[in-house]
Amino acid sequence: MRLRLTPREDSFYDLFAQSANNIVTASRLLVEIISDGSDRDALAEKMRACEHAGxxxxxxxxxxLNESFITPFDREDIYRLASNLDDVTDFMEAAxxxxxxxxxxxxPKEVVLQVEVLERAAELTADAMPRLRSMQHLNEYWIEINRLENQADQVYRRLLAKLFSGEFxxxxxxxxxxxxxxLEFAADAFEHVANTIESIAVKES
Amino acid sequence: MRLRLTPREDSFYDLFAQSANNIVTASRLLVEIISDGSDRDALAEKMRACEHAGxxxxxxxxxxLNESFITPFDREDIYRLASNLDDVTDFMEAAxxxxxxxxxxxxPKEVVLQVEVLERAAELTADAMPRLRSMQHLNEYWIEINRLENQADQVYRRLLAKLFSGEFxxxxxxxxxxxxxxLEFAADAFEHVANTIESIAVKES
Amino acid sequence: MRLRLTPREDSFYDLFAQSANNIVTASRLLVEIISDGSDRDALAEKMRACEHAGxxxxxxxxxxLNESFITPFDREDIYRLASNLDDVTDFMEAAxxxxxxxxxxxxPKEVVLQVEVLERAAELTADAMPRLRSMQHLNEYWIEINRLENQADQVYRRLLAKLFSGEFxxxxxxxxxxxxxxLEFAADAFEHVANTIESIAVKES
Structure with a gap:
């Protein structure tokens, strides 16, 4: 049985949830930016704000972390998870x-498919954050992120083949x-987030 | 003196050995795929099977890991080694x-040199896996993988220079x-496997 | 209060300092190599020597690490910091x-801006190494490396835009x-060094 968490420890979960929600916002900005006729300068400005928030x-x-005596899981893992979440926003902002x-x-219209995968991965990641508290029911999250990452790979490779077809x-x-x-790096970065969470769960098991 | 391992712990070594043997198979498929006149579609299909096996x-x-109470080395390192081995197959399959x-x-015929380095690195990695049990005689493995990775870098850079020569x-x-x-990422990934094994040996020392 | 270090432990700090000083040398060779009229073959040869020294x-x-019973911080972190420092030299040598x-x-003249950022990051990293002993006053180092890495990103993206402008x-x-x-990878690698040092400080806090 796990000990009840102190409010102080609890705040890590809140911060991770905020970081993941910020990624959902960033992914929706990407969807808008690649839409025809969007005000890209304004949206890129919002994206930069998102990256700063991240x-x-x-x-x-x-x-x-520096102020806490007790942490809900290893300091090193908290550190790595925070960095991984930060990477996702950085790649989206770069795109x-x-x-x-x-x-x-x-x-090319297939970019829409790439960005939709990112939006879905962002939503799944944000959904998973509250489950870090119990470390339960994370299995479906990993499986689905892995499936999405494979899908992202397929879309990316086919997009490359199209780019190299002689059409452009x-x-x-x-x-x-x-x-x-x-965008492909962002998809990979979601997998790194999931891998870090999986490795935390493995240690806590 | 290390305690005798239980059969349960032993199975980790078997699984790592299987994963490394699978990489040897993948590297040989690559050798065939880049050979003139090979049935590439059939070979790429076999490669996909390899990646799924991985x-x-x-x-x-x-x-x-989730089921084991005792593990032969840190859970986190088992996790990382499994991921590193998986990466190698992923890059080979992508190529x-x-x-x-x-x-x-x-x-270009220099691609043969790249793939031969990968095949050699795969064989060395598979050879090293049984030595994880004793953590002995791994030195020559690291040194040789590092040498191969340097060689892969040289081949890769010279291949890039050839691609950019104006010939194509x-x-x-x-x-x-x-x-x-x-293919270059696959060579790097072999070095990551070796680095992980080296860092495990350092901890056990 | 931390215990006084033994001479043996002390030598890790000296080795890290040497590794970082070597990076300063490499960064200055880069500055020379990109200068008009420099003897590039001779400088690239010196760079290779730098990479071997690294x-x-x-x-x-x-x-x-293998010989030490006591280490100033986690073996794994010493291992990672050494690898991160090595990566910086590798990317500089590759460029x-x-x-x-x-x-x-x-x-293009903007490459000078890229390399100047690397030289500044190298100096900051070398300056920070002696502070690993006390783990004090590292904050300004992380903040400045992060600022430099953001600056490097901006320079890199604008350089890409220039390359793709139709001028070349x-x-x-x-x-x-x-x-x-x-060069961009080298800038990222400096951030990895800083991240590793930050994560060590977080653990020691």
């Missing part, structure tokens, strides 16, 4: 920034490749 | 999939770059 | 090697992209 959640977790920087007018001019191919690579 | 070994290790997807007819058309360059990058 | 520092740390291999005559021919774009990517 940094602040991460720093709040680190500060709390948004590059779309604006390169002034890419039309993205060289500079467009290069620009789009950078963008979809950041 | 996933199953990884999940078997995770499941065993094979991209070769088929892009319908690359002729690969732009789309071909881009496609081949993606393929050889996955 | 490998030797890393191996000395690993050897010491230098590619500049020579591709025979790139003129690099395709092969030149591809070659320069590989070089600036290695």
């Amino acid at each position: 940094d602040e959640h991460t720093h709040a977790i680190m500060k709390r 948004a920034d590059l779309i604006v920087l390169y002034q890419i007018e039309h993205l 001019d060289t500079l467009t191919v290069m620009k789009m490749r950078e963008v979809i690579e950041q | 996933d199953e070994h990884t999940h078997a290790i995770m499941k065993r 094979a999939d991209l070769i088929v997807l892009y319908q690359i007819e002729h690969l 058309d732009t789309l071909t360059v881009m496609k081949m770059r993606e393929v050889i990058e996955q | 490998d030797e520092h890393t191996h000395a740390i690993m050897k010491r 230098a090697d590619l500049i020579v291999l591709y025979q790139i005559e003129h690099l 021919d395709t092969l030149t774009v591809m070659k320069m992209r590989e070089v600036i990517e290695q």
Whole structure:
């Protein structure tokens, strides 16, 4: 039986939940940014705000770690989970920034599939955070994140094949490749979050 | 003196050995895939089977971790080693999939050198697995993997220089770059496996 | 109050300091290599020597780890910090090697900004090493490395946008992209060093 947590420990869960909710917001901004006719400059600005919010959640977790005598799980794992969540936002912000920087007018429609996978992974991650308290019922989360990551790989590789089909001019191919690579890194980063949570659960088992 | 292991603990070593043997199979499929006149679709299908087998070994290790009270070394390290081995197969499978997807007819002959390094690293890794039991005689394994990784870097960089020499058309360059990058990631992933084993040995020392 | 360290433990700090000083040397070689009119072959040769020196520092740390009964912080963290420092030198050496291999005559002037960030990060890292002894006053180091890494991201993305602007021919774009990517990896690697030090400090707190 686990001991009841003190309010102080509890706050780690709240901070992780906030960090994950911030990722959901970022993923929805991505959906908007890749929609035709969206105000990309304004959305990229919101995305930057999201990334700053992510940094602040991460720093709040680190500060709390330094102040806490007791932590709900290993300090090192708290540290790693916070970093992994931060990485997701960073890759999403990078993708948004590059779309604006390169002034890419039309993205291939398969990018929508990439971003939808990210949105779904963000929602699953946010849903899983409250379950860190009990470390129960996380199995379905890992399985689904792994399935989504495989799906993201397939979409990404097929998008690359399309980019290299001869349909686009060289500079467009290069620009789009950078963008979809950041989106692929974001999908990988969700898997790293899930792996960290799985490794915490393994230790607590 | 180390205590005698229980059969239960022993099974971790068996699972790691299976995972490493699976990587040897994958590396040999790569050798075949890049050979002229091979049936690439059939071989890529076998590679996908290999990747699924790899996933199953990884999940078997995770499941065993959750069920085991005593483990031969830190849970976290077992977790990391399983993940590192899984990464190797994933990169090899990605390379094979991209070769088929892009319908690359002729690969530069230096790709053979890249793949031979991977095959050698796979064999060394599989050979090292039984020595995890005693943690003895692993030194030569690390040194050789590091040497192979340096060699892989040299081959990779010289291949890039050849791709960018003006000899190939732009789309071909881009496609081949993606393929050889996955092969380079696989070489790096072997080094991560060796690093994890080295860090386990350091802790046990 | 921390116990006084034995001379044996002290030597870890000396080895980390040497490894970081070697990175400062490597960063200054990079500054020279990208300067117009420099003898690149000779400088790349010196860079290779730097990378070998880095490998030797890393191996000395690993050897010491294996021989030491008591270590100033967790074995695993010493291992990770040594690896992270090694990565920085590896990426810098890769960038230098590619500049020579591709025979790139003129690099865009913004590459100077990238390399200056690396030189500053190297100096900060070397300055921070003696503070590992007390784990005091490391805050400003993390904050500044994070700021530099954000700056490096901005410079890198703007450099990519410039490469893709149509100003350069395709092969030149591809070659320069590989070089600036290695420099960006080096900037990321400095952040990994800082993250590892932060996570050690978190544990010791």
